[in-house]
Amino acid sequence: MLTKRIIACLDMDEGRVVKGVRFENLRDAGDPVECARAHARDGADEIVLLDISATHQGRSMLLEAVCRVARCLFIPFTVGGGIRQLSDAVAVFDAGADKIAINSAAVRDPELISKIAARFGSQAVVVAIDARRTNGAFEVFVAGGRVPAGRNAIQWAQEAASRGAGEILLTSMDRDGTRSGFDCELVRLVSRAVPIPVIASGGAGSAADFIDVFRDGSADAALAASIFHFGIQSIADLKQELHAANLPMRWPC
DSSP: OOOBEEEEEEEEETTEEEEEETTEEEEEEEOHHHHHHHHHHTTOSEEEEEETTHHHHTOOOOHHHHHHHHHTOOSOEEEESSOOSHHHHHHHHHTTOSEEEESHHHHHOTHHHHHHHHHHOGGGEEEEEEEEEETTEEEEEETTTTEEEEEEHHHHHHHHHHTTOSEEEEEETTTTTTOSOOOHHHHHHHHHHOSSOEEEESOOOSHHHHHHHHHTSOOSEEEESHHHHTTSSOHHHHHHHHHHTTOOBOSOO
8 A cells, every 4th residue: 555645735915824714714823933943843744835815916926935945845845826927837846846736726727737748747747626515416616615606526636637636635624624524425526536746735633633534535644734733743753543443544654
């Protein structure tokens, strides 16, 4: 069995890390450099930095923040938010990112996935999908979860993979920030539908939730924010618990 990854997510708004519930009621969680450094020290396998207001505000990613975070990290670093075209991706990679995450722009122009993958390789392209249960199915939302895209999440994940995405970052908007557990059904459906790794996001509250999403959801990696930012669960302790549950983990365990 391949090693499972634990990823710490930094949702950034106006240069600060924030966290809300179901994409609303944001509260401050600290400086992105301090948060990234702390999570890496605690054993995070990767860091994801998402500028959650860039697309909605019609601006580019805050590259200065990307540079500052990249300089303090020695683990994989993924950056998303405000990437609309190939030149935006180039700028983010030049600022120090190892991978880029695209969401709204990929839905609007799926060929963007192929363009970035052709330039930097599929391993560097993460397609982020924000999904919500709607009329018995999972619908894709864009613009920071504000706008329904009218697309089925499972079908969109399949198309993204076919166009060159190397990973899917799958967020359950219904579970985001609730600490009520990952949506294992959503994760399982997407994981079984695509041949690339799926990162589960939205709802992490305890080690048991991670065990469930790895076993029942077939996730390759799991991402969390608030439980790490606010000291509810340390990454090192989480990995120890997952290792004890016979899930293969990277250091420390």
